[in-house]
Amino acid sequence: MLRSPKLRYIGSRLVTTLLVLLCATILLFALTLLIPGNPAAVLLGPRATPEAVQAYSHVMGLDRPLLERLAIFLGNVVRGDLGRDVISGRPVLDLVLEVFPYTLTLTFAAIGIAVLLGVPLGCYAATHPGSLLDQLGAVASVAFIAMPNFVVAVFLVLIFSVWLHWLPVLGVGLGGGWGDAALRLILPALSLALTWIGYIARLLRASLLEVLGEAHIRTARAYGVAERRLVYRNALKLAAIPTVAILGLGVGRLLGGAIFAEIVFARPGLGTLVYDAIAVRNYPVVQAAVLVVVGVFTLANLAADLSYLWLDPRLGRRPDGAA
Amino acid sequence: MTAALAAIWRNPTGRIGLALVLLILLFSFLSPLVNTQMPNRLDVLHRFMAPSLAHWMGTDNLGRDLAARMAIGGQIALGVALSTIALALTGGTLIGIGAAYAPIQVERVILVLFDVLAAFPTLILALAVVALLGPGLDKVILIIAVTLVPHFGRIARAQALSLKHAPFLDATRVLGASPARLVLQHVIPNILGPLVVLASMDIPVVITLEAGLSFLGIGVPPPRASWGGLLHDGYTSLTQSPWPVAFAGLMLTLATLGFTLFGEALRDAIDPKLRAAL
Numbered sequence: 193m194l195r196s197p198k199l200r201y202i203g204s205r206l207v208t209t210l211l212v213l214l215c216a217t218i219l220l221f222a223l224t225l226l227i228p229g230n231p232a233a234v235l236l237g238p239r240a241t242p243e244a245v246q247a248y249s250h251v252m253g254l255d256r257p258l259l260e261r262l263a264i265f266l267g268n269v270v271r272g273d274l275g276r277d278v279i280s281g282r283p284v285l286d287l288v289l290e291v292f293p294y295t296l297t298l299t300f301a302a303i304g305i306a307v308l309l310g311v312p313l314g315c316y317a318a319t320h321p322g323s324l325l326d327q328l329g330a331v332a333s334v335a336f337i338a339m340p341n342f343v344v345a346v347f348l349v350l351i352f353s354v355w356l357h358w359l360p361v362l363g364v365g366l367g368g369g370w371g372d373a374a375l376r377l378i379l380p381a382l383s384l385a386l387t388w389i390g391y392i393a394r395l396l397r398a399s400l401l402e403v404l405g406e407a408h409i410r411t412a413r414a415y416g417v418a419e420r421r422l423v424y425r426n427a428l429k430l431a432a433i434p435t436v437a438i439l440g441l442g443v444g445r446l447l448g449g450a451i452f453a454e455i456v457f458a459r460p461g462l463g464t465l466v467y468d469a470i471a472v473r474n475y476p477v478v479q480a481a482v483l484v485v486v487g488v489f490t491l492a493n494l495a496a497d498l499s500y501l502w503l504d505p506r507l508g509r510r511p512d513g514a515a
Numbered sequence: 516m517t518a519a520l521a522a523i524w525r526n527p528t529g530r531i532g533l534a535l536v537l538l539i540l541l542f543s544f545l546s547p548l549v550n551t552q553m554p555n556r557l558d559v560l561h562r563f564m565a566p567s568l569a570h571w572m573g574t575d576n577l578g579r580d581l582a583a584r585m586a587i588g589g590q591i592a593l594g595v596a597l598s599t600i601a602l603a604l605t606g607g608t609l610i611g612i613g614a615a616y617a618p619i620q621v622e623r624v625i626l627v628l629f630d631v632l633a634a635f636p637t638l639i640l641a642l643a644v645v646a647l648l649g650p651g652l653d654k655v656i657l658i659i660a661v662t663l664v665p666h667f668g669r670i671a672r673a674q675a676l677s678l679k680h681a682p683f684l685d686a687t688r689v690l691g692a693s694p695a696r697l698v699l700q701h702v703i704p705n706i707l708g709p710l711v712v713l714a715s716m717d718i719p720v721v722i723t724l725e726a727g728l729s730f731l732g733i734g735v736p737p738p739r740a741s742w743g744g745l746l747h748d749g750y751t752s753l754t755q756s757p758w759p760v761a762f763a764g765l766m767l768t769l770a771t772l773g774f775t776l777f778g779e780a781l782r783d784a785i786d787p788k789l790r791a792a793l
Contacts (some may be wrong), residue, residue, distance in 0.1 A: 208630055217629040223647050324557075334528070334779075338772040340723040342730050343764045346750050350757055402561055448636040452727065455748065467731065475647055482643045489636055 198501060209494045214266075216486045221265050221477050225258075273485065275476035284480040287465065292484065295461035298453060299446045301377050302384035303439065310383075310392025311435075317393065318400035318431075319423060326397075333390030342452035345383035349456060352379060380453040384446055391442075392435055399431040433500060440496020446488030522784030529780025535773025539766070545590025552580030555738050556589045563756035573758040576748060581759060584740035585766050591741050595656055598694040600714050602660035602762065606709060607667025612698055614668070615675035622672075629665035637662040637724060645733040655734050659724050663717060670713055674706035708785050716778035719771040724766055742767050 232248040233240060240248075249255055253264060268274070274285045313333075317326040352358045403409060404427050412422055451463030462481050469477035523529035547554075552570065558578030566573045572581035614625040641658045648654060678684060687701055728734030729743030737744060742763050751761025 208627070211627050214632050215628070218636065219631075219635075220643065223643060226648055334775060335772055338775040339768050340726060341772060342727060343746065343767050346746060346760055347764055349750070350753060350760055354753055354757065391576050448638040449595060451638065451642075452730065455731070464641075469644065470642065470733065478643055478647070482639050484637050486635060
């Protein structure tokens, strides 16, 4: 039906994304069925009377048939109604959206640091293979990738706040102005970024070396195109493809990792929200937060997939659209 | 096996990885034989001690010996990693081979399910499950295993597809071998190489996840020691003593770094062509 391979590629990615979101929602619904005991009783606590449990079960719709409950749940999710916070009675989506900007700021600050440090490192390593900085970078990036980000976070606190007293560490600095907030963002973002500096530098080095060996680059070089222009204009655009793909994945992983950074550095955010909600078994909040994270993760993957079309013109011409 | 180990030893970073892995194994399983301190014995008069001959790594906030607890933590981390990966490897391989031989509609459904599972951030999924069903080591192992199944499933499917019309399989089929015999005796041994490499590269991933969940207090339940839990306890009393944090972080870093270098060297030793795929 769709004759253009480009459109087919976009279509298949969109369908997969929708399927992922649908399955994720059903999975979250199914998980609530596995809660031991009656969820209404769990939420009301051990001192609830049987009548109260029954009444609350009715309010929650637990006495209806399973498929009807699933249909209602899906309908609510589509309309953006993710349930109410058990404790405050507020819509959980409000709670999630309230703290989400903090997590998003942290995630993008981390990606920003990773790109700012990783790209030049990768470019330098690829254009000076075997140099001291290249070898040092290779060792450092493996170490960065291997180190769990919560270990990095705790070590950063130990070094910069307990030993050196350099940076304000905990909290987001509400009321302290932009400068203070930015200072407090450095360490948490760095703890998340370290892994990705390593990933980006390594990946970019490998793909840049590959692209620089290709025929069209050799031809351009023979025509006298300046080396700097060759690397940064012609080769980098092609070599960036795998890096962009990894960054799409990175947004999701960073959202997961942000939980640790938020807890270690006592910052508000999705991670702290989920962490606190787990402690009191406030599961509508957990459900909503998980759904939002999965949604962002899936959309980031979709964005990465679609950005290939712009970065790699060869892709649109392939009949199967496979990368 | 010995050839692969020899190849890892010839690779400089592989040698570092192998040495670190051996160091972690020796420390976790043999040091309790030498170290006479009990991991769970409280001694509140000697809280937050610096490392000494009696307490190699010092003591924690309850005066417990850190070296003994780190060894227990190592046993748990390695135990969780191996059992999780064994589960995911078995499940993923069987489902992946099944997908390769199933009708196209079934294969599509399996691939979409793999996409869905891969789209779930493992840590977030684990948090959701633990929040709803309550904590427990068995659940942690199961959740991580389920999210790793697509890793192995995709590779197993791709490998099985490339073998599907291999002449030697056709010949075995013509000779009357049952499908089970075909898969167990002929397909699996031929696709195991990349899967084993993937398994070894997933070890640091699982160690990190287990430690992360224990750090959040929803992995290994106390008083049992785990690296993540020790790091968290150390963090809450960071101003009294830096030693718990320093040693727990060090153990985690050495273990993940060692297994990462080891896995990469194993990959290069078994099949350099995999470099692009894994």
